[in-house]
Amino acid sequence: ENITILTYCEVQQVSRGGEGFTARISKKPRYVDEVACTGCRLCEYACPVEVPHAFEGNLGARKAICVPFANAFPQTALIDLDHCLLCGRCEAACPTGAIDFLQEPEEIEVKAGTIVIATGFQMTPMEAKPEYGLGRLRNVLDPLQVERLLAPHGPYGRVLRPSDGKVPEKVAYVQCAGSRDRSLGVPYCSRVCCMYAIKQAMLLAGALPLVEVTIYYMDIRAFGKGFEQFYQNAKAMGIEFVKAKVAKNTEDAQQNPVVRIEVMEEDGRVEERTHDMVVLSLGIVPAWQPDGVLSVETAEDGFIRTPELKIAPTRTNQEGVFVAGAAAGPKDIPDSIIEAGAAALEAAAYLKRTRRTSYTDATGSANCAPSTAVQAGCP
Incomplete structure (x- = not known):
């Protein structure tokens, strides 16, 4: 009951004032109607x-009105007006009368004592390397x-290639297809690519026992706990690793x-x-930029800057604003x-500092008042 989840929303602006922040x-x-929809x-x-x-991944189809995906929260339908014909069939079929074509955007104001940025990431755009043919x-x-192809409730129910529904016999992975490339503005290693490619290769080998999987790589960066053994297990399964540059x-x-x-x-042939x-x-690459919304700094790579990375990796340049995950x-x-x-603990500690004032009574013991103002005695 202490948690409120606002879905299908966009933060327009966050301002600071008084004891905390106001988010529009x-x-x-x-x-x-979210309440009426079952x-x-x-x-x-x-x-x-x-x-x-x-x-x-555009491998399957959805309707113009649908629950966005199987595990969506809430399990509430959504109308895509860009494709809706306004034929009224959904309205006629709804047993609770939840369809409302007259809904308007709603402005909500939320007051908070602290903020945690957890906006995640997005993949390198498919047009970034046109020579690789993604989308073409x-x-x-x-x-x-491929994650959706491997999922038991994916678009095809099993692993098939999109063009003709054939079960693939030879699959290749091209590493660093959107990282370590200054021409794309992404000079850094994205850290997860080697391991998710190896994971998917092993899952493909399990789903398709006769498949031949080749991974073309510049360097395999298996730096995490157990990752090197994971890499060795993949080689033992017969997955081929070829050190090569893909043109x-x-x-x-x-x-x-x-x-x-x-x-x-x-x-070098x-x-x-x-x-x-x-x-x-x-x-x-970053999924969100704070420009015009929240006054936190970003680093050269576009991600939220953390000035004290080694001792406080979740703190930003703004007091009371913290960051977590791929943001x-x-x-x-x-x-x-x-x-x-770590971000949750930092936020809790910040709230305790700003909303509870410590003082020492006559006996020398520390006591707390339940607000920022010092009170005569503890409740």
Whole structure:
């Protein structure tokens, strides 16, 4: 009961004043009454419009009205007016009368004593390396699309390549496809790419026992606890690791991706290898910029700057504003969880400092008043 979750919202501006912060939030219209909606999906079944499903990496389809994805919170439908025909079938099918085409954006004001920024990350845009063919070659995928293919409730129910529904027999991963590249403005290592590629390669080998998986890499950076052993296990499973630079991807007449590489560990020869499917290990870039919203500094890489990285990695340049997870820079799930706990403790400590004034009574013992003003005695 102490937690309020605002979904389908966007923070417009955060201002500081008095004892804390005031956040001005815009709640976007769902065109569905959240209280009345039961999540039965009868409206979704009645809708005649199908559009590519972004959650499925555009490999599947959704309706113009739908619950955004299987595990969405809340399980409330949402109308995409950009594709809605306004035919009224969803309204007729809804058993609770939850459809409301007249909903308007709602302005919400939230007062808070402290702020934790946890805006996550996004992948390098697919147009960043046009020579790799992502978005142009149908069987060149990004890692999030492969996650959905591997999911038991994914778009196809099993691993199939998008162009023709064929079970892939040869799959390649191209490492550093969006990291360690100054031409993209992403000179840093994204930290997670090597391990998620190895994880997916092992899952593919488990789902498709006859598949041949090749990982083209510049360096394997398996720096975390148990990561080196994970890497060795993948090699023991038969996954091929080729130290090479990938120049470009093309395709043959059967839409099989053709990878042009320079082999680095041998004689530096240039060769082309054909695969059924290629996965680009994209890098991590910031998902949100605070400009005009919150006065915190960003670092050269665009992530939230943490001035005391070694001793207080969740503090920002603004007192009372903390950061956690990939908002501060690329990191994996365990590191993000640890940082989230650290940010929560920092926020709690800040609230205690600012909202409870310590003083010493006549006996010399420390006592606390429940507000910022010193009171005559403790309650």
